[in-house]
Amino acid sequence: MSGFSADWLTLREPYDLRARSREVIAAVAASVAALPSVHIVDLACGTGATVRALTAHLPSRQVWRLADNDLGLLGRASAMALADNVKVTAIPLDLDRDLEAALDGAIDLVTTSAFLDLVSKDWLGRLTTEIAARSIPFYAALTYDGRIDITPNDPAEASIVAAINKHQGTDKGFGPALGPEAAGCAIAGFERLGYAVTHRQSDWTMGPSDRDIQLEIFSGWAGAARDIGALSLAEAASWLTRRRASVAAGTSSLRVGHVDLFAVPTGRR
Numbered sequence: 001m002s003g004f005s006a007d008w009l010t011l012r013e014p015y016d017l018r019a020r021s022r023e024v025i026a027a028v029a030a031s032v033a034a035l036p037s038v039h040i041v042d043l044a045c046g047t048g049a050t051v052r053a054l055t056a057h058l059p060s061r062q063v064w065r066l067a068d069n070d071l072g073l074l075g076r077a078s079a080m081a082l083a084d085n086v087k088v089t090a091i092p093l094d095l096d097r098d099l100e101a102a103l104d105g106a107i108d109l110v111t112t113s114a115f116l117d118l119v120s121k122d123w124l125g126r127l128t129t130e131i132a133a134r135s136i137p138f139y140a141a142l143t144y145d146g147r148i149d150i151t152p153n154d155p156a157e158a159s160i161v162a163a164i165n166k167h168q169g170t171d172k173g174f175g176p177a178l179g180p181e182a183a184g185c186a187i188a189g190f191e192r193l194g195y196a197v198t199h200r201q202s203d204w205t206m207g208p209s210d211r212d213i214q215l216e217i218f219s220g221w222a223g224a225a226r227d228i229g230a231l232s233l234a235e236a237a238s239w240l241t242r243r244r245a246s247v248a249a250g251t252s253s254l255r256v257g258h259v260d261l262f263a264v265p266t267g268r269r
């Protein structure tokens, strides 16, 4: 499965949903509760996971614009079943090139999920500036923050985690990616622009019965560690074999650190 394939996004969605901070969602909901209808732009929407996670928490009349550069994912997002009062429109665009076009028109809330760690410091600066210029609240869920805890422990883990975090910093289409630095940079950036930011950890937690997702994650990480040149092919393969054996034996658990944040303009700049 590739990093953004529909199969991978479907596999991870229940873990994402469980991990999302209830307190941050409550803050998002409170900020728009008084509006008769709400206009939302979801950046890098994938198949529409943020719509599914948020729709029950927002005023009943919702107009969503879903932006992504993957037409296959956008097609799935547009086809999702929703209540009559929730409208979605797909906007195919490259957010690196055309961010400003995604933010055109009346918007009450901008959202994103599993995305900020992919972008560069410059692009994040552009995003915070554009959002603050329009005084729009911003909700970003599930930004990877560099923390990984795998049970049982393995001697190769420290090098694997270091390699994954190095790989996180490689270019994902927006210049060198912020990876684990992204949430901290976003929080500091919005605070500098006069926003109040609520943020909470939103970690993935997977237990021994969550076999498919652990197998998928471990195989992706072994590939990333190999690609970045931190481990030889033999070392990466041997680590992956040990991890697969733990999953098969029903002894493998995993925690992956994420951060959810909600930034709201205070009018003080």
Ligand SMILES: C[S@@+](CC[C@H](N)C(=O)[O-])C[C@H]1O[C@@H](n2cnc3c(N)ncnc32)[C@H](O)[C@@H]1O
Binding pocket: 003, 004, 009, 043, 044, 045, 046, 047, 048, 049, 050, 067, 068, 069, 070, 073, 093, 094, 095, 096, 112, 113, 114, 115, 172, 173
């Ligand atoms: C990890 S997925 C997250 C998808 C969705 N937000 C979710 O939580 O399931 C990252 C998303 O970013 C989108 N993406 C990556 N680069 C992009 C770009 N340059 N312009 C628009 N979308 C992009 C991918 O197509 C993918 O849908």
